[in-house]
Amino acid sequence: MLDWNDLRYFLAVARTGSTLAAAKHLRVSQSTISRRVTALEDEIGVKLFIRKASGYSLTPRGKSVLPAAESVEAAALSFSDSIAAEARRIAGTVRLTTVESAANAWIIPTLGLLRARYPDLRVEIMTSDRNLDLLRGEADVALRFGEKPTEETLIVRHLIDMQETFYAHQNLVAELGMPDDLAEIARYPLIMPMERDGTINRWLIENFSDAKIAHRANTLSSIIASVRSGVGASILPCLMGDDTRGLVRLLPPIAELTTPGWMVTTDDARRQPHIRALIDFVVEQIQLSVARSPAHLAVVQAA
Template structure:
C-alpha cells in the first residue's frame, strides 16, 4: 500500500537531485531516504529515478508524476494549515460579572477588540452590586471591588487600587469655588447612593453631617449622570471621573475610600482559551485606561 509520507522523500530527492541533500533537508539519514524511495517505487511498481554516481535523475515516469505529487503536497500543507487555524479559532460563551461602572468603563470597550480578534466568542455581562458564586458556575469570571475574596476554590489576582474623590460639574465649581478642605464641601449639594450602609455614605455622614443631599441613586452610572446633569457633587472613582472633562476633582483622593479591585475566576475556567482571551483583553483595557490617567492607581498582572 502506498505510504503518503513517502511523497515527501520523492519530492525532496526530485528537488535536490541526491539522497544526501534530501536527507539534510528532511533531517534524516541518507540511508532512510534511499530506503523510502525504493519502498515507494516497489509500492507503485514504477521506477521514478535513475541512480547515477552524480546523483538521482527523474525517469520519464517520474517526471510525469512530479506535478501530481506537488499538488498532493500542496493539499496536505493546506490541510495542516487549516487544522492549525481551527485550533487557534476560539469560540464559546463567557459569563462575566462586575458592577455596572466597571462594565461600562472597561469590559464593554474591550468587547470591540474581542469581536475583531475572536468573532465566535460571546460574552454575557452580568452587572450587579452583589457577588455571584463562581464556584457554582453562576459566572466564569468576575471583576470585583472590596476585600480580597478568600474562597479556596477561586483564583484571585489584584488588579487595581481604585481611588475615589469628590467631583462636581465645572459650572458648579465656577459658581461655588474650589473647596479648601473637606469641611468646605458642606456648601456643595451632594449626590449619594441609596444605600445608607455603603462606605461612601458612611464617610459622608461622618465628615459632612447635615450636608444637603439633592439626589440619591442606586447605581454608579446613575450617580455619574446626576453629577453631569448639575444636581450636585459626588464621590466617584478617579479612574472614571478623571476622564470626564466636564467634571472637576474637588479634593485629593480620599485614602479611606481606596477600594482594591480583583480579577476572580476558577482554575478550570482560566485554562479555557476563550475565557483566558476575555480576561487578557479586559486587563489590557484597564491598563490602557490607567495609561491615560494621572498616576493615582496601580495595576498588576491578572489571573
C-alpha cells in the same frame, strides 16, 4: 493507504538527487529517508529511483508519478495554510462581564474602534455587580474590582489602581461650601451604596457614624445620577467623578479606598485568538485612559 510522509520523502529525494540532501532538508536521518522511500516503492510495486553512487535519479515510472505527488503536496500545504489562517483570523463572539461603570467608561465608548480593527469580532457585554463564574462558562473575560480573585485556575492580571473620593454637584457645593478636611464632609447629606458590608459603607460607618443619609442606591450609575441631582455627596471613582459634568471633587483621593482592578479569564479562553485580541484591546484602552488622566489613576503594566 499511502502515508503522506512517504510522499514527502519521495519528493525531497526527487528534488535534491540524494538521500543525504533530502535528510538535511527534512531534518530527519538519512536512514529514515532511504527506508521510507524503499517502503513506498514496495507498497506501490514500482521502482521510483535509479540508485547510483553519485545519487538518486527518477525512473521513467518515477517521473510519471511526480506530478501527482506534487499535487498531493500542494493540497496538503493549502489545507495547512487554511487552518493556520483560520487560527489567525480574529472572528467570533466574546462575552465580557464587568461593573456598569467600567463598561460605560472603557468598553462601550471604544466599540467603534474595536469593530474597525476587528470587523468579525463581536462582544457581548454583561454588566453586573456579581462576579459571574468564568470556570462554568458564564463569561469569557471579566474586568473586576476589589480584592484579587483567588481561584487557582483563573488567570488574573493586575491592571489598575482606581482612586476614589467625595463628589457633590456644584450647586450643592455653592450652598454648603467646600470642605477643608474630611471632618467637614459631615455637613453634606450622603448617598450610600445598598451593599452595607461593602468597603465604602464600612469606611463611611467608621468615619461618619452620625452621617445624614440622603438615600441609598444599588448601582454606581444610580449613585452618580443622584449626586448630579444635588441630593447629596457620595464617594465615586475619580475616573468617573472628574469626567461627570457639574460634579465637584470635594477632597483629595482617599488612600484607604483605592480599588485595584483585575483582568480575569481562563487559560483555555486566553488561548483563543479572538478572546486574546479583546483582552489586549481592553488593556490598551485602559492604559490610554490612564495616560489621559495621570492624576486620577495609577496603572500597572499588564503581563
